[in-house]
Amino acid sequence: MTTDLLAFLPGLLTAIGGLVIMILGAFRAKKQVVVPSTLLFLLGAFGVAIWQASMPTSVAFSDMVRSGSFASFLIAIIVFAGIVTTLVNQEVMQGRRAHSPEVYAMILFAITGMITFVSSNHLLLLFVGLETMSIALYVLAGLYKNERHGVEAGLKYFILGAFASGFLLYGMSFVYGATGSLHFQALALASPEVTQTLFFRAGIGLMLVGFFFKVSAVPFHMWTPDVYQGSPTAISGFMSTASKVAAFGAFWVLLTPISFSVDASTQAGSGSMAISALYWISILSMVVGNLTSIAQQDLKRILGFSSIGHAGYLLMGFVVATPQAFTAMLFYLVAYTLMNLGAFAMIAHFERTFGWTDASMDQLKGVGRIAPRRVALLSLFMLSLAGFPPLAGFFGKYLVFSAAIEAGFVTLTVVAILSAIVGAFVYLRVIGQAYFEQGESAESQSVDPQKGMGWGMVIAASLLAAGTIHFGIDALMPWPSLLDWVNGFM
């Protein structure tokens, strides 16, 4: 029992943390108490996850949950995203009516769900974890309940999320029907007679739908920009990174053995078909995500569409499905988390500092003159998202693309590079808007431009910026790099 609990310690810590914060909230605790205690629990979970990541994979709770290496590594990323979100959120939401202690309880519950989701070894636990995460996120998305934008974001996310999880559950039932088990291992070891039935294949297809929805791949992406726009900005950053890390990690473990261990050489198993579906969805996501972002005027929507495009690149890893693609995907997840969180955090900060009513591009005009250093930070994250060397985003893209080339997916890579070029234009437009355009200075002057970043923002932004730069070049450094570490998971 103790070993079981130890294996699930990060999840345990965040769950208990959530309950504690909830109780603190009930006793009307001050933010000065709530935020540090949230951080305390998260830091504890982070430390445990990092420690566990260096250990080999083990299972606990009667084979229900995995811990160690890969799973713990992803947990660490998720918890890191939670830490940054807490730091940013406590600052940018200050003074808003929606800023109650329960927000942090919900963040912790969401992280508990993600941890369960990403480390599950059983479809039932996967479903429960996913729903725990989703329900907390529905609430967080609808946090600005007094504004129509907020309610709209929450309700859209909720209805479509419930709709998509219906498909996921249906797929699980089909797979269960075909194999008679919900265990990942049982699915992976299912005989070819089972896996080649239409029924099993349809089940995998329906489960893919649930997965595609969570990572917002086209055409399951429509909710993404709307929800990111309407949610509190720091929360949007959290949703766009942590929940995707969880989904990619969980489904990698689930899907790759099932769909690819099948006799793919005969092209008759569900493997090649799953690859085919993933292939086209990946292409669609990259193309639609990047192209549509051109026409956007709202920064948060731009990031929404950009995250759709990034989901396309990450899906490439699923298509290629080699060990190299696996490490590339893990690296890309780290890079993506850092730069996307950074971009959202900077936008959240500007929204607050300059009193923006929305995050449209026009607001950014001339900000580069008032706050050059902060815009430089934003530009750093944007450049990384665009894939400029030597930042983490470039190296991640490079790894994914070279893995695809190695495996012979030339067309896919060419499409990816083309769409990345299109995407780069959008990010540069944002930077250009901030630096080269004249702003209506009257509006900007009404706020004190010298009002800088608070401690939370400073810590968060410097962590993210340092990570974005560091992971772009750490493979060149003499000391052991992230890539070496990640390689060890295979």
Next chain:
Amino acid sequence: MISIEWFIALSAVLFTIGAIGVMVRRNAIVLFMCIELMLNAVNISLVAFSSYHGNIEGHMLVLFALSVAAAEAVVGLALIIALFRNTLSVDIRNLTLMRF
């Protein structure tokens, strides 16, 4: 004895009806009920598989899906109430502030 495909076919029909409902209804509450219809259709197939396999895992999944549905209902209805306070209706056509 009834063969299992009848149960699965029934679940497919009910699932489809629910899905069609999601596409045609405008009332957020009814729309949500249609999603519940879909979840229940899944439950039938799960219970059927479980009973025919003689394996309890399906039953357990239904049980947990049921509690998840309950939780979703709570949050969903809360969001619908919030929508009503903002727009004085539960018509999802009012949810088009953010688009394009």
Next chain:
Amino acid sequence: MLVMEIYAFILLSLLAIATSIGTVLNRSAVNSALFMVLHLLTLAGLYLLLRAQFLAIIQVIVYAGAIMVLFLFVIMLLNVEEEENIIKNTRFGFIGAFMVGALLLGQVVYSLLGLAGFLPELSGQAEAIGTVEAIGDVMFTDYLLPLQVTAILLTSAVVGAMMIAEFTHADGTPQDVIEHAPEDRVEEGGA
């Protein structure tokens, strides 16, 4: 006995389909919800046919009893007006939705072809696994972690629902749904 089961299945499945269509097509949300309750009851009957006694009971108590009552309560609370005739207003959308649905059904049924002859008999274990004992047995051993996570899920759902549904005035005092809703509506009608 066997023939009786077949009759019962046909009756229940037709009822289930009819009530689900009723739920989808009814103009009034209240009627939809009532149809839904009926639907859930027929499903409970189907569960009994499948020897899942515990789930049948839970279906009636939790789903039909609790969840649907919550739905009805919200419908009554908000006192939403009936939708205009949904069939007429969205005729073409409806045809389209129907076609998409038909395609989906076609695909699923096509994938079911592989099921012919697969699991023809109810398992002998079916009786045993449907009982409270069997479920309770595994619930607190093998499924301990999902159970605990579900507890967190329900907690967060309740807390979240309170955060979302509780409205406050600018001065921080709670605001009642009903308090302003009808008046506003009158104003709207007057304007």
Next chain:
Amino acid sequence: MSYTTLFALVLLGLPAVGALTLGVGGLSNASLRQKRTTFGVLATAAVYIPFLATLYLGWNVFQSGAFTVNFGTFIDAGRWSVDLAYLIDPLSITMALVITGIGTLIHIYSIGYMSHDQGAWRFFAYLNLFIFAMLQLVMADNLLVLFIGWEGVGLASYLLIGFWFKKRTNTNAANKAFIFNRIGDFAFLVAMFLLLQEVGTLQFSGLLENVGMMSQDTLFWVGLLVLIGATGKSAQFPLFVWLPDAMAGPTPVSALIHAATMVTSGLYLITRLSPMFVLSPEVMMIMAVIGALTAFIAATIALTEYDIKKVLAYSTVSQLGFMFLALGSGAFVAAIFHVVTHAFFKALLFLGSGSVIHNMEHAIEKTRGKIKVGENDGATDLDPQDIRLMGGLRHSMPITFRTFWIGTLAIAGIPPLAGFFSKDEILMHTFSMGVGEFAGPLYMVLWAVGMGTAFLTAFYMVRLTATTFHGESRLDAALPGASSAFHESPRTMTFPLWKLAIGSIIIGWIGLPNFVVESLTGQEAHIHLLKEWIYAQAADLKVTLSYATEWALLAGSIVVATMGVFVGWRSYGNGQWEQTDNMLQARFGELYNTFRERYLLDEFYEKVVGEPVQWISKNILEPVDRIGIGGIVAFFGATTRVSGGVLRILQAGLITNYAVFILLGVLFVLAMMILGPVVGGTP
């Protein structure tokens, strides 16, 4: 760490350190930014010390041959890996000497030029960044490191063109340069992937040893893609339109980046890969045609321009065209030779023009200060770069005047100035190809075009110089009394002018034609120093002409250049630009107008590329999300539209639509899973 490694580190690292120091220093403290001279001196040091390091390394290479400096593995991808390595050989040393040497002079010049600009700190940081990236580019031992430098110089160029970003046209120019470069970069990237696929390495020595492994087709495609990459960066037809606009940047930038160094990086790349290119005569031919075409088109446009920097910009494009013609004719040494000589005289001309513009601006502003408002409204939009307003500057700016003439004669190809030797060598190679077997007649035509362009070059350069410096001052007509405010530029600006002028005179002597001595002594001669120095890297094709022909060509070059200068002087010598231009316009009519309108290339891009792209994104991509992503409209189809009134429920933003899309996606995925993979799913 050996001394060579240390010096290589200094050479490659110091500009980066400089850029970082200046950038961080300037960002951190507003009062620090005012110390403009300090910034300038620091920046100059960060280029001058590398110059000395390059000299040391060059001496080493001369003594003991080429070597590589490896700083470890850059990327290890299992089957192949890329090192962070730098190649120190005669070719890279030559380029590095040009970059750091001319870079130093231009940095010194900038101290004076930017002394009144608030953004000087930024300027010097960018300049150092550029030097750093450019050195990465030329010293790289493999294509990936080169590509990093390639992108880096693009970035620095973008930043510097848009340096005065408050003016809309400047940012537009910066964007234009960026976008046109992207086209080329993309082709280059694809070429890199192809090479990696075919050869399995990006390292130059590995690549060039294995060129034999590649099929003729692959060679052609790789060559063509690299050529397109170079076309973008080196401003060749049809991608050259960004370069004239890039003159929006400060003049030292134009001199350093857009004349002397960055634009030659395409040439450097092709020369570096020359053993590969000579195996593909088709690509060589395309290259030669592009070069000749560019040279001619740009020269004709330069003939009609009135903006002093635009003339020089088009002249740069034209000279780059000459270099491409050289590459296409297999004259790789000559191309690099022309890069070196051109770097000197074009930098000289640009800095001279900067000096003139500086003077004009000063005069206009000072005089306008005296005029009462409303008295002379026409004076408010005087363009200090317009040569029609200049004239007579020889009296007030004697140093600029003299050095500018030296530059003009050098570019015109008057012996024994620098331009003569390199240009003559290029044309000789083209002629030699013309009597060769492959596409001989075509090369003959190209040679004729080259000779014509050489004449035009001399002609328009004299037009520019004479109109600027000779005749009477015309500024007085627009702004009375302005000419009295003319003055020579400060020492920091004239010092580099003199240095460059001397360079423009003597630098050509490193490439004296061998045949001159050979035909006299009858023995093999080695007076072409540059060829001796870099021959191992630049796989020059042999010239197969008799000494008599070569002498004749030499004489022909001299005659053409002299004719150009003479005719130009007769037409413009006394400042009679107006009559001559009108006469030319009357004589050539529509042709002249075509030159004047720059062949309508900008309009062409606007219409053929710009507008369709805008149209697509506005009319197709934008509504894609709005009207419900095409498919749904198509699916619900015409019936929906015909019956009308229902369309609003399909508008995006509506959950229903989103659900429909999810369902369509489900149908798609299920179809894929049930019916089997669609082509493309598996490699």
